[in-house]
Amino acid sequence: MKVSEISIEHIAEYLRLDDYTDGELAPLLESARAFIRSYTGLTDEEIDTHEDFYIAVMVLCQDMYDNRCMYVDKNNLNKAVDTILGMHCVNLL
Numbered sequence: 001m002k003v004s005e006i007s008i009e010h011i012a013e014y015l016r017l018d019d020y021t022d023g024e025l026a027p028l029l030e031s032a033r034a035f036i037r038s039y040t041g042l043t044d045e046e047i048d049t050h051e052d053f054y055i056a057v058m059v060l061c062q063d064m065y066d067n068r069c070m071y072v073d074k075n076n077l078n079k080a081v082d083t084i085l086g087m088h089c090v091n092l093l
Helices: 008-014 022-040 053-067 079-086
Strands: none
Touching: 008 022, 008 053, 022 053, 022 079, 053 079
C-alpha cells in the first residue's frame, strides 16, 4: 500500500481503536509522513514508490499514540523503522 493511500481508518485498525476521532489520529498520520520526508529527503511521490514505508508509518503512529507525544526522537527510533527508512535515504549528509 502506498503511503498516500493510508487513511485514518487504517491507523485506527492498526492501533486496535474502536473509539477515536479524526482530529486525534490525523496529526499522527501527517507527523509520520513528515518524519519520513525529513528523514529520507524523498518527496511524497518518491515515498509512494516504496511499499515498505507502510509499516514505518504504522509503527511511527503507534509510537506517537502510545507515548502521547507529537514528535519522534531520532535517538530512540524503532530499529525496524530506522532500517526501512535508512534503505531509502537520499540525504546522507
